[in-house]
Amino acid sequence: MPRPSNKPIQLLKGFKDILPEHQDYWEFFTNKAKVLMDAYGFKKIDVPILEQTNLYIKGTGKHTDIIEKELYSFEDKSGDNISLRPEFTPGIARAYIEHGMLNKIQPIKLYSLGPVFRHDNPQSGRFRQFHQLNLEAIGSDSPVVDAELIIIAYKLLQSLGLAVTVHLNSIGCLECRAEYITRLKQFLQNSGRKKELCDSCKERYFKNPLRILDCKEISCQEVLADAPQIVDYLDEECKKHFMTVLDYLDDLEIKYNLNVKLVRGLDYYTRTTFEIYLADEDTSKSQGSLAGGGRYDGLIEIIGGRPTPAIGFAVGIERVISKLREQQITVPAIDQIDVFVAQLGVEARKECFKLYQKLTDAGVKVAEAFSKDSLKSQMEKADQLGAKIVLILGQKELMDKTIIIRDMQSGIQEIVNYDKTVEQVKKKIDPVLSEVKSYRIEVKDNLAENSEQFSEKKQGALKQPKKNKDFKSSLDLADDDLLKDDIVDIEDKKEDYLIEPVEGEDQPEESNKEPIDDF
Ligand SMILES: [Zn+2]
Numbered sequence: 001m002p003r004p005s006n007k008p009i010q011l012l013k014g015f016k017d018i019l020p021e022h023q024d025y026w027e028f029f030t031n032k033a034k035v036l037m038d039a040y041g042f043k044k045i046d047v048p049i050l051e052q053t054n055l056y057i058k059g060t061g062k063h064t065d066i067i068e069k070e071l072y073s074f075e076d077k078s079g080d081n082i083s084l085r086p087e088f089t090p091g092i093a094r095a096y097i098e099h100g101m102l103n104k105i106q107p108i109k110l111y112s113l114g115p116v117f118r119h120d121n122p123q124s125g126r127f128r129q130f131h132q133l134n135l136e137a138i139g140s141d142s143p144v145v146d147a148e149l150i151i152i153a154y155k156l157l158q159s160l161g162l163a164v165t166v167h168l169n170s171i172g173c174l175e176c177r178a179e180y181i182t183r184l185k186q187f188l189q190n191s192g193r194k195k196e197l198c199d200s201c202k203e204r205y206f207k208n209p210l211r212i213l214d215c216k217e218i219s220c221q222e223v224l225a226d227a228p229q230i231v232d233y234l235d236e237e238c239k240k241h242f243m244t245v246l247d248y249l250d251d252l253e254i255k256y257n258l259n260v261k262l263v264r265g266l267d268y269y270t271r272t273t274f275e276i277y278l279a280d281e282d283t284s285k286s287q288g289s290l291a292g293g294g295r296y297d298g299l300i301e302i303i304g305g306r307p308t309p310a311i312g313f314a315v316g317i318e319r320v321i322s323k324l325r326e327q328q329i330t331v332p333a334i335d336q337i338d339v340f341v342a343q344l345g346v347e348a349r350k351e352c353f354k355l356y357q358k359l360t361d362a363g364v365k366v367a368e369a370f371s372k373d374s375l376k377s378q379m380e381k382a383d384q385l386g387a388k389i390v391l392i393l394g395q396k397e398l399m400d401k402t403i404i405i406r407d408m409q410s411g412i413q414e415i416v417n418y419d420k421t422v423e424q425v426k427k428k429i430d431p432v433l434s435e436v437k438s439y440r441i442e443v444k445d446n447l448a449e450n451s452e453q454f455s456e457k458k459q460g461a462l463k464q465p466k467k468n469k470d471f472k473s474s475l476d477l478a479d480d481d482l483l484k485d486d487i488v489d490i491e492d493k494k495e496d497y498l499i500e501p502v503e504g505e506d507q508p509e510e511s512n513k514e515p516i517d518d519f
């Protein structure tokens with residue numbers, strides 16, 4: 001009898017363990033994402049990793065690389081053809097239909113975080129299991145929703161410490177796109193240059209011609225240099241929709257580039273489509289975007305629901321983490337706390353006990369040493385725990401209704417109004433995310449109160465010969481020129497649309513910055 005082999009069983013090809021010592025970046029990403037999801041009112045949904053293969057064939061599109069080459073499919077014991085999810089969107093669209101979510105107030109805003117699977121060639125440096133954060137807003141065709149999603153993706157990456165730029169385009173609705181595809185094919189046929197395309201693009205010409213636009217092969221790029229551009233074929237509705245999205249982004253000073261060759265590979269995408277790259281990245285040489293998504297007004301109907309507009313995007317978590325590492329962005333250790341509450345005196349301790357609960361309720365990672373009396377030993381503990389800031393409340397502060405906020409890295413102390421403690425703490429822990437709420441209110445206000453006024457204004461702007469006539473040429477301009485061109489508009493609009501700052505922010509009269517050395 002042969003001896004049983006003791007050869008260790010190894011990991012599957014293309015799969016990876018995430019060890020405890022690598023969890024810090026994951027935690028960092030997840031925490032930032034959760035704060036944003038809460039701020040923007042996105043609710044978590046978990047859908048199964050396995051679904052019927054048919055869902056992806058219909059929902060992702062038969063002639064996409066994902067389905068043709070990368071789908072992780074097999075027959076199970078009962079003979080059903082099932083697949084590991086290659087992306088989240090079709091599964092969430094299925095859940096939206098199956099649970100009658102269209103009867104609730106629209107749009108339904110959902111997010112998921114978890115693994116997706118593609119049976120790709122692991123040699124190319126890609127993993128067969130990787131992770132995405134995925135957002136969907138289903139049930140509204142309003143351009144403000146497009147802008148809101150782009151802003152969330154942008155803010156998320158920014159809050160992680162990455163400087164990024166949004167690349168965006170509109171690929172129109174099915175009607176304007178059909179017209180464009182005919183013209184694109186005519187161009188390739190009539191110019192006699194179809195034969196210069198790479199082999200994949202020769203196939204795409206028949207199956208998925210739009211994808212020829214984002215082929216990375218230089219020969220294909222050259223052929224396409226003079227090709228017609230999709231933005232010239234947008235009908236009035238699609239054009240207006242796109243202009244409004246750009247307008248919202250301008251209002252919030254989001255950095256973007258218009259990229260007329262940006263198309264998404266999936267059949268159900270319509271109108272706005274976007275990807276986010278590092279600000280200084282050469283996208284033609286890039287391995288891929290950090291985040292990408294767009295509108296998919298056709299999907300719900302394709303998989304059996306009523307026609308329902310929707311938009312979503314996904315962030316590649318491994319890709320983001322590798323950029324954080326490359327840029328040597330340090331992240332807090334998993335058990336690191338944000339705030340330490342220190343007290344001096346019996347009354348102050350009682351008040352600090354309440355403050356401690358308030359901070360934990362607000363989701364701040366906070367620690368204390370209420371059993372200690374000396375400030376020195378409390379500060380030592382704060383230091384050991386790696387607290388970013390220490391709040392100090394003594395008898396004097398208690399009487400003045402103030403509190404001292406000490407930045408442990410710089411040693412700078414500020415005295416702030418006691419009632420504003422939680423807000424001030426949040427602002428110090430994460431300045432980017434603390435702005436988020438005011439952005440959200442602004443976008444909502446635009447939608448609720450100014451929507452009529454806004455659309456009138458936009459119609460007016462579109463009728464103006466400058467914007468209307470120059471629509472195409474403005475898309476050809478360098479981003480800088482375009483932004484300059486719009487500066488006057490943005491300034492004008494700001495007065496109309498900006499709301500009062502959130503209470504408690506930017507109130508220098510309440511805070512006295514002074515370096516401290518008396519500990
Ligand atoms: Zn259209």
Ligand SMILES: [Zn+2]
Pocket residue numbers: 197198199200201212215216217220
């Ligand atoms: Zn090609």
